[in-house]
Amino acid sequence: METLSTDVERLIKDTAKRIFFVEGKLHATTQDIADAAGINRASIHYYYRSRKILFDKVFEEAMAEFHAKLTVVVSQENLTFRKLVESVIDFLLKKSLEHPFLELFLVAELNQDPHLKHARLPEEARARRMMLKEYIAEEVAAGTMKPIEAEHFIVNLISLCSFPFLAKPIVKNAIELSEEGYVKFISERKAVIMKLIFLDL
Amino acid sequence: METLSTDVERLIKDTAKRIFFVEGKLHATTQDIADAAGINRASIHYYYRSRKILFDKVFEEAMAEFHAKLTVVVSQENLTFRKLVESVIDFLLKKSLEHPFLELFLVAELNQDPHLKHARLPEEARARRMMLKEYIAEEVAAGTMKPIEAEHFIVNLISLCSFPFLAKPIVKNAIELSEEGYVKFISERKAVIMKLIFLDL
DNA sequence: CTCGCGTTTAACAATTTTGTTCAACACAAA
DNA sequence: TTTGTGTTGAACAAAATTGTTAAACGCGAG
Numbered sequence: 026m027e028t029l030s031t032d033v034e035r036l037i038k039d040t041a042k043r044i045f046f047v048e049g050k051l052h053a054t055t056q057d058i059a060d061a062a063g064i065n066r067a068s069i070h071y072y073y074r075s076r077k078i079l080f081d082k083v084f085e086e087a088m089a090e091f092h093a094k095l096t097v098v099v100s101q102e103n104l105t106f107r108k109l110v111e112s113v114i115d116f117l118l119k120k121s122l123e124h125p126f127l128e129l130f131l132v133a134e135l136n137q138d139p140h141l142k143h144a145r146l147p148e149e150a151r152a153r154r155m156m157l158k159e160y161i162a163e164e165v166a167a168g169t170m171k172p173i174e175a176e177h178f179i180v181n182l183i184s185l186c187s188f189p190f191l192a193k194p195i196v197k198n199a200i201e202l203s204e205e206g207y208v209k210f211i212s213e214r215k216a217v218i219m220k221l222i223f224l225d226l
Numbered sequence: 227m228e229t230l231s232t233d234v235e236r237l238i239k240d241t242a243k244r245i246f247f248v249e250g251k252l253h254a255t256t257q258d259i260a261d262a263a264g265i266n267r268a269s270i271h272y273y274y275r276s277r278k279i280l281f282d283k284v285f286e287e288a289m290a291e292f293h294a295k296l297t298v299v300v301s302q303e304n305l306t307f308r309k310l311v312e313s314v315i316d317f318l319l320k321k322s323l324e325h326p327f328l329e330l331f332l333v334a335e336l337n338q339d340p341h342l343k344h345a346r347l348p349e350e351a352r353a354r355r356m357m358l359k360e361y362i363a364e365e366v367a368a369g370t371m372k373p374i375e376a377e378h379f380i381v382n383l384i385s386l387c388s389f390p391f392l393a394k395p396i397v398k399n400a401i402e403l404s405e406e407g408y409v410k411f412i413s414e415r416k417a418v419i420m421k422l423i424f425l426d427l
Numbered sequence: 428c429t430c431g432c433g434t435t436t437a438a439c440a441a442t443t444t445t446g447t448t449c450a451a452c453a454c455a456a457a
Numbered sequence: 458t459t460t461g462t463g464t465t466g467a468a469c470a471a472a473a474t475t476g477t478t479a480a481a482c483g484c485g486a487g
Binding site for chain 1: 253330425
Binding site: 067074075076 | 473476477478
């Protein structure tokens with residue numbers, strides 16, 4: 026049946042994503058994925074001719090997801106800059122909570138195959154960065170932020186949001202947290218980051 | 227010869243580290259390592275009985291290296307807090323420049339095998355964190371920092387220093403940098419981070 | 428019912444990666 | 458030179474992973 030087949034196809038891809046992006050098991054085999062999905066490994070070859078095709082698909086969507094993540098950093102209109110940054114942090118943290126190891130996967134793949142096509146940034150991205158620069162200038166003028174290059178601002182934001190998830194096992198160990206302690210720690214991040222960015226918080 | 231043998235043994239391990247920590251090729255095989263080292267793959271088995279033993283050795287030393295990294299964050303005496311933070315950032319950035327993908331490797335391994343022994347933190351680490359809290363309190367009193375939990379402070383510092391290296395391929399793409407542009411960007415990080423942490427910079 | 432069709436499965440085959448063996452080699456010591 | 462020891466290389470073997478095939482299965486349409 027058409028819908029069912031699509032279901033399994035989806036199940037396979039979603040399971041692969043879960044293993045890579047959520048569990049961070051970058052060395053997972055097709056068998057691992059089949060087991061986790063509760064299907065026969067041959068089904069993977071039925072829907073995706075080869076391991077590489079499945080992986081490429083997953084990679085491609087991961088790139089798209091990250092790109093979306095990034096786009097949000099400098100999009101959204103009709104908001105005060107403050108509200109915008111807040112919603113960006115919410116978004117980044119939410120995405121990292123869903124897919125803590127997305128960046129891990131992307132970087133591992135990109136390093137393996139350095140000539141993987143880099144998603145070309147749309148022209149509007151550059152325009153948005155200009156807008157971000159203006160926003161920052163306004164805050165600086167108002168004395169609520171220090172001068173900072175937009176590029177550093179963006180990287181700071183992503184670093185502060187993503188790293189604690191991406192490096193969960195070492196962060197947990199480094200500051201001696203239980204699973205609950207880690208969850209609590211994560212829940213405090215937004216306030217910490219906002220406070221770090223804006224002088225008047 | 228004793229010294230020569232040790233040399234090759236070292237060469238193998240160092241090459242493995244280079245591939246994992248510097249080039250970030252987490253999926254490298256023993257053949258890849260042998261090729262990169264310019265030796266026969268059997269030599270790897272001669273010095274290290276199996277792939278796993280080599281990998282464990284590399285992993286163990288990576289943990290030690292990260293642990294050293296972390297220890298520095300809250301050690302060093304006879305320095306103003308300001309100077310201490312500065313030297314910590316220098317150290318973290320230097321380490322990340324040498325081994326940009328160290329954390330990537332560690333996290334990938336830890337995720338694969340969740341019961342890998344976590345290096346127990348020495349008792350002094352806790353004492354140092356106490357000291358860090360005091361330092362922060364002093365800066366807060368002086369109006370040169372905002373109140374922040376020591377744990378968040380540590381994670382912020384590591385995030386801001388390590389992430390731009392660890393995620394180099396996506397950062398480069400995200401803010402459209404050439405290799406030279408990336409190097410320049412990295413060289414600006416220290417000032418950016420210091421400015422973010424201390425209110426009076 | 429049974430036919431058709433998409434899907435699943437188990438078994439098999441090919442490939443890749445890892446591990447082993449043994450003869451050849453280098454070289455220092457006797 | 459010869460011997461001994463440690464190292465290397467090529468060939469081989471084993472294991473793990475991926476890819477293929479064909480038969481069986483489920484199920485709706487005719």
